Structure formats: C-alpha cells, structure tokens
Amino acid sequence: NAGVMQNPRHLVRRRGQEARLRCSPMKGHSHVYWYRQLPEEGLKFMVYLQKENIIDESGMPKERFSAEFPKEGPSILRIQQVVRGDSAAYFCASSLTGDYSNQPQHFGDGTRLSIL
Amino acid sequence: GENVEQHPSTLSVQEGDSAVIKCTYSDSASNYFPWYKQELGKRPQLIIDIRSNVGEKKDQRIAVTLNKTAKHFSLHITETQPEDSAVYFCAARNTNAGKSTFGDGTTLTVKP
Numbered sequence: 001n002a003g004v005m006q007n008p009r010h011l012v013r014r015r016g017q018e019a020r021l022r023c024s025p026m027k028g029h030s031h032v033y034w035y036r037q038l039p040e041e042g043l044k045f046m047v048y049l050q051k052e053n054i055i056d057e058s059g060m061p062k063e064r065f066s067a068e069f070p071k072e073g074p075s076i077l078r079i080q081q082v083v084r085g086d087s088a089a090y091f092c093a094s095s096l097t098g099d100y101s102n103q104p105q106h107f108g109d110g111t112r113l114s115i116l
Numbered sequence: 117g118e119n120v121e122q123h124p125s126t127l128s129v130q131e132g133d134s135a136v137i138k139c140t141y142s143d144s145a146s147n148y149f150p151w152y153k154q155e156l157g158k159r160p161q162l163i164i165d166i167r168s169n170v171g172e173k174k175d176q177r178i179a180v181t182l183n184k185t186a187k188h189f190s191l192h193i194t195e196t197q198p199e200d201s202a203v204y205f206c207a208a209r210n211t212n213a214g215k216s217t218f219g220d221g222t223t224l225t226v227k228p
Contacts, residue, residue, distance in 0.1 A: 042220040056215055104150055107159040
C-alpha cells in the first residue's frame, strides 16, 4: 500500500509565478490535510478537504492560496503570485476518515518550495 | 480554537537516559493525541497515539500519558539511543474537526 505521495519534492519559482503542489492520498483515504512548515518551526494547519469538498480552510490565507480535491486525481494546493514569504515545506496528510473518529493522519514527504 | 504548547523546545540527553516531552492543550473537547517524529528533511511519522478514554499507552521504549483534567499529555522515551535524535511533535484533535493542532516541536539530541 503506497503511502501519501507528494510531487514535486522540490519546486523553485520566481516572485509572481504560480506554484502547484500535488498530493495523492493513501489508497482508500478520502480525507486530505495540507500543512505548512517553516524552517525550525512546527506544522501549521492550512486546509482540510474531502473529495470535491473543502471542510475547513481556516488556516489558509484568503488571497493567492486555493486548494481542491477533485473526484478524480490528486489534491492540489495552488499559490498564485508567489512571494518570498511563501518559501516553506508544504506537507500533505491523509486519513481513512475524518470527523467523529480518531484515525491517524499519514504524511507525505512534503514539497519544499523556494521563491527566488 | 485549539492551542497546543510543547516543552521543552530542545532536549539533550545521554544515550541510555530517559527523555520526557510535555504538551498542554486548551480545548477540552480534544480526544485524540498523536505524537510524530520528524528526522531532518523527512516526513513526520506517527510513533504513538492515545485516545481520551485511556490514561497511558506503551509501545516498547515509548510511552504516552494523558491527564484530561489538567489537559496535558507527555511522551516518555526510555533507554534512549542516538537514532532517537529528531524533532518530536505532539498534536491534539477535536472530534468535531478533522484537523490536528500541532505543538512547535522538541528537538531531541541523544549523545553517544
């Protein structure tokens, strides 16, 4: 059973460009979470999605950031018009179920985004 | 929202000694508390978790204790080894929300 797959592992963008980060959850998992991690800091929640639905986006900036998890295909975290402050590691996690249960979240290897 | 505080931020122990990392949480509705280990440049990996109906859980050299009244939980690592060196994160989850709130991490260094 393959784990959570994220790609690309490393992404370099210039200021003003768009960044697209992809996450394929573990097989059978329908709940996806995106976290952001700055160097030597903890994991900060951004958004929680189920297939075709955003459940909680309270941690995601209102501007320039968006996320989706379509019926088919991976979850996408999209950052438009990137700025230097967007440089971070972005981790995706998935779980078998979400609410009303205590299923653990399994993390991918992350995408390290660098903004020039 | 939930607030999780983790202490200490750094911890250095001699090989063979025990290490204890403590976390407090604010939301009394949280009922699931996982611990993750993250090695440099790698993914966070779940090492142990505890649910609110249990006070203690042990898995070989790792144990977690939970005090719901005081809203704190701790990770205990006994007989530490150099390969235990990593950043450890605690987290708390509310049953009404899928997201987990993480502590800021503890960098554990085990000296040979």
